[in-house]
Amino acid sequence: MPWAIDDQKLADLFSQFGAVTSATVLMDRMTGRSRGFGFVEMANDAEADEAISKLNGSDMDGRKIVVNVARPREDR
Numbered sequence: 001m002p003w004a005i006d007d008q009k010l011a012d013l014f015s016q017f018g019a020v021t022s023a024t025v026l027m028d029r030m031t032g033r034s035r036g037f038g039f040v041e042m043a044n045d046a047e048a049d050e051a052i053s054k055l056n057g058s059d060m061d062g063r064k065i066v067v068n069v070a071r072p073r074e075d076r
Contacts (some may be wrong), residue, residue, distance in 0.1 A: 002061040003034050014040045017054065018047025039070060053063070 001010075011023035025038035042048040048069075056067040 001034065001036055001065055002063050003036065004061065005034060005038075007038075010038050010040060012052050013055070013060065014042065017041035017042070017051035070074065 002010065007023050007025055013064045014020050014023065019042065021041040021043055023038065023040045025032055026035040027033065028035050031054055040051075042051065052067050052069070058065060058067075
């Protein structure tokens with residue numbers, strides 16, 4: 001994602017496909033800058049699936065974005 005995106009802009013992008021429950025851009029603790037990814041929760045799976053299919057690979061402020069279903073965090 002573009003470095004300048006915030007939670008609201010992320011929610012606005014996904015809201016064109018349905019109700020957004022939450023949208024969070026992950027920030028680096030040291031620099032306060034975006035880490036380049038975030039998480040969006042939507043009200044239902046059908047709307048989420050549509051957002052994924054329409055937004056994955058699309059251009060956002062000059063950067064190609066990857067949109068997919070979040071996977072559980074792997075142990076290190």
